[in-house]
Amino acid sequence: MASAPANSAATTRPVAPTVRRLAPLVIFILLALLPLGSMLGLPGHWLTLVTRAMIFAIAALSLDLVLGIGGLISFGHAAFVGIGAYGAGILITEGQTELLVALPVILLACAVFATVTGYVSLRTRGVAFIMITLAFGQMAFYFAQALSAYGGDDGLTLYEKSTLLGHEIFGNRTGFYYIALGTLAFCYGLARRLVASRFGRVLRAARENAVRVTITGYDVNHVRLGAYVISGMMAGLAGFLLANQTDFVSPAYMSWPRSGELIFMVVLGGVGSLYGAILGALAFLVTEDVLSSLTHNWKIIFGPLIVLFVLFTHGGIAGLVAKLRGRRDG
């Protein structure tokens, strides 16, 4: 896009370092305390809701790694979530519930899919990249739809959950909650380290000026592909958890509106800040839940809310947090 350099300023708004460190800490502490809150009168289903939100937060976080940090707007990320979910679903249906078998298989499948599609997609940039990743996402979607042996379009109900060395670790709701939280924290830490590393620096630099980075001696596509593969695997992990939470997998998990929603979560939270993606997923799903319990026409409220939010804030929720803090600090 001709005006990319001018536009990139908005996505790279520097966030004060204290905020960057403090905000995620606060988020994780609050999340860790939430199950206590449900004892104190928070509606019981909040545990389920927030578990689901955290699973989507993992997927959104993985997307932010390529979208926010790498500047690659992937519009097919739901495919990875779907691969993760189907991996779990198919293995369980075939009688293999062991997590230590399922996870490596899923991560490998995601890595392979990411490598192949990433290799092709990374030839393009900008909008073409958005659309080519959409194309691969749709292909995965139609493929899942054609999987008659595993329910086709009707999806696949799982009558068991994954186990760890035979233990039913996903059976207990609070237990599941903390597993999701732990996974999210792990993924966040991993992403944080990656971004701060040499690899991450090159990835960030390439977003803003790929020619410069190339001329400096890096193979930009190589770096981007690496990030894409890592991100795809992380999203697959989210899919694995999602299948175990809903006891159900469906091609709908891979449809393009789903990929779109992941993008919205990232943008809502604040592009490129990582913890913003977590906030975005939480805000998106919790607002949706609260509003939809008020009225079936909740979208007539949610829509304008989003529009107003974009019009009156810059840099998503993370930008808002940074700004509020900045104001208080003087």
Add this chain to the structure above:
Amino acid sequence: MAEPALALKGLAKSFGALKVTNGVDLSIAPGELHALIGPNGAGKTTLVHQISGTLKPDAGAILFGGQDITRLSPQARARAGLARTFQITSTIPSLSALENVALGVQAHSAHPLSLFRDAASDEALNTPAWEALEAVGLAERAHAPAGSLSHGEKRALEIAMALTLQPKLILLDEPLAGVGHEEGERLIGLLNSLKGRFAMLLVEHDMSAVFALADRVTVLVYGGVIASGAPAAVRADPAVRQAYLGEEG
């Protein structure tokens, strides 16, 4: 005679019907500062692009330290020690000046893409980066995002970035454009002090700089070389005066 740092042999490039590079032969000795001058649109930047690998020539060969690099990717050329600056400044706006320079240091380290170690606090990267910033007089602005530097400061930053690539040859495309008189003097001083450490190809319209710095000068007009040699000889060449220098030379 030692192997030239850079040799162009019959290089040619056209955009449609326009021959922008028209059979250019050029040779730069190690440590030499070679100036490339010529009217606007003569094909200087296009030539720089071909040498650095961002444009593919239609014909001819590029030898770098004796090795044919015509078909190498830009990043491979950079790793081999070929650095450049851009005519239109090209930095990474949101990274600080220091990080911009450290990016270059990192490219030539043992683990340019290591995944987990924190890069910002990595002294192996920061120390050489500071040195390069100091060399171009930008140390005070080390922590400012490159995007907020003034035009002249960005030019200096570009040179610092090139310095970190442990270059054997630097391509400088109009490094003085937009640089004020005072900073210009300093930049000329800097380039002078760097002379001999590596070869340089300097594209520049500021004749006072060219004649103050160059060991040899080549004049390009309509994609072809019309004169090449010692500065004084080129300056006196009537064809060059007519096509390019006018009164000023």
Add this chain to the structure above:
Amino acid sequence: MLSVEGLDAGYGEAQILFGVDLAVGEGEVVTLLGRNGMGKTTTVRAIMGLLPAKAGRIAFGGRDLTGAAPFRIAQAGIGLVPEGRQIFPTLSVEENLIATAADRSGKKRWDLERIYAFFPRLRERRENRGNQLSGGEQQMLAIGRALMTNPKLIILDEATEGLAPLIREEIWNCLTALKAEGESILVIDKNVDALVRIADRHIVLEKGRVVWRGSSAELRSDSAVKDRFLHF
């Protein structure tokens, strides 16, 4: 013609200009001098309304233009050759020239023919897109584009950057001719030697403040300023 009084401006939190005063009279050539990063371009951007003025007044041709939108300021008769050329990359050379063409001085001195006559190189490249031009060609185009609006005042921000010596000479000659036709000119350029010949008055900015102002003769005689800006 143009008068700027007590101008404060900046980017976000950072204030760059502090109470800048300057005026350009009818048919006058004024230069804005200063080292890199001293606020010359910022002044120009504020005059054009591209950057909001935090304080101060900007008037042109007797009209108060403080806070007006850029297009209104341009329509009042100011033509801009911006720093960094900023030609339209997706338009052809000819389209770049005619897209914003106008007659703001009521004298219509510049049309395609005259621009092409002045920069024959542009005629050769008329079908090419802006982003296919060489740096110098882009610079010529930016100047041509501003002239095509037939302004009463033309502002040149580093307009000779990247131009070959011969062309640069041409530009100076052109400015002299324009001045003779009664055009007002505000110019920023590092070739102060040439400017001293053409310009009537000079203004020196340092860290966003006017630190010196005077005529060409005064500039030549003030050794402190002279050393800084002139070669001899």
Add this chain to the structure above:
Amino acid sequence: MTLSLLIVQLLNGLQFGVLLFLVAAGLTLVFGVMDFINLAHGVQYMLGAYLAVTFVSLTGSFLLGLVLALAAALLLGLALEFLVFRHLYERDHLDQVLATFGLILLLNQAVKMIWGAAPLSVPVPEFLSGNVRLMDGILYPVYRFALIGAGLGVGALLWFVVEKTRTGMLLRAGASNAPMVSALGVDIRKLFMIVFAFGTMLAGFAGAMAAPILSVEPGMGDTVLILAFVVIVVGGIGSIRGAFVGALIVGLVDTLGRSSMNDLLRLFMAPASARATGAALSSMLIYLVMAAVLFVRPEGLLPAKGRS
């Protein structure tokens, strides 16, 4: 496949392509020319269809209803521009995506509340009903010919405006550097407002023209939106010619793929598996084509000048 069937299928593909072009034209204008990603373009198309339903039944005349629907779409475009879009021109693409997604939610829901969830329709106008006989008993509806004609007309007009007029130049210039256009004395905001409203009207026109042959229902714009994006990316963003070519390719590939994929696969597969594979493949086909085009020519087939 017989020759006559092939001809009909080509016509069908052409007509589907033209419909896509009508939607894509407005999108590429706003997206390519103004560099604004408007996801709400699909709901604007839907609104055009609904407005046509209302006005046609109100006036009892297709033409009058169409004109009123267009006027209403234009007004709606102006209102949206004033309230939302103008505040987003200088924002990041992703902000535009998020905000226009909010508009999709709002408008889809509003349509459902106003017109109800059940599908609606517009009768084919009397003077365009009936069929044309195309050899051995194969009929082709007159209305579809009219649709093809309308698409070609709009395409030619747009191409002329964008490529040949000064307004078009200013638009293209504004897309790459709006402040500079303004600094040269052109009120770029006003220009953008007009173009945006015009884009909305185009989307509305596509919706209104589709209403007599397609079911008018909430969410009808969402599928079309994605197809329209496919069209403009395949054709080359911001180029009217590209959108036209892209639309024809998508229309033809989809139509021919669906009608001949089974027959093709049956040549070397058992009928049952040919059907299963064929159905999956023909759904994927346009995406496969898009991926292939982008792989070979990332900038699309006929990119707008300067956007490579």
Add this chain to the structure above:
Amino acid sequence: QAQEPIKIGVVSVLTGPAASLGQQVRDGFQLAVDKNGGKLGGVPVKITVIDDELKPDVAVERVRSFVESEKPAFVVGPVFSNILGAIAKPVLDSGAFLISPNAGPSTMAGKACNKNFFVTSYQNDQVHEVLGKYAQDQNYKKAYIIAPNYQAGKDSLAGFKRYFKGEIVDEVYAPLNAMDFSADLAKIASSKPDVVFAFLPGGLGVNFVKQWSQAGLQGKIPFLSAFTVDESTLPAQQDAAVGLYGGMTWAPNMDNAQTKDFVKAYEAAYKIVPGSYAQQSYDAAMLIDSAVKAAGGTGNPDKLRDAIKKADFTSLRGKFKFNTNGYPIQDFYLVKVAKRADGKFQTEIAQKVFSDYADPHAKDCALK
């Protein structure tokens, strides 16, 4: 008296193009409750309507949090089989009865049948079989059949072929979001089949039928369909659909008193002609009404289950009984679209095709 209300969740799609079906399910149920003065089986009910948005994971999330926090006695819904597959487990795990007013997938009719799962519509395949049987009875030789490319579509065409033994000239799976069927219509026109069978629900059917008539095929080739011309699509298809055939267990002109009352009340309340979605949902409410009454409340699940199995209520269809797998055994009709005197459109019963027809999957079900 301060009686604890029975909690019932109605899961239905209220977003997107399919919402018109979902609204019928919601409204049909509500109508029955309203008619009973807000009570079922003499006990007040508290209804929570849940929008599944036709997204399985959204449905699971909403339904699970509902059953967890409310512990309902019944969940009624949903419209679509893929949503049923998603919500069945959490609902049944919670101990609630799941009553499907529309979706009747084969999976849950056979091996995966459940003692707390009941269907007040039919087993999905049966409707398609009706048309296959009719086509066979008419001695049609060549059929062109088309359905959307998803599981229900594949089941549909399989169902049709179970009874139709003639030649299938083409079997087409259209994309789920297909808008333009002109390519298929051209193929039909050129291959000249004796009969066309289509399963194109919702907007697909509207598009197909309108284009069918515009292509000049109306009246030329017999058109049999399932869920393609019904009360949810007729307002959009209008005259283009008149004379086309469908298969169903009920139609608004069914000749019994309860149907007359129902149609009148529904039209008065919701301004549209009710279709089978509303009717089956209404029956689901009446079923609950009878069962709660017989079991004396919801306190004893086993008693309640036995009462449900008896199906001792007045169905709008007239006779109605459950098979061992919780699916009905009932009559099926060929229905035909007609324009009523008041200008509205509805389906009308043309002829009976099956009597007391049970689905074939029941034999795989272990329940007795």
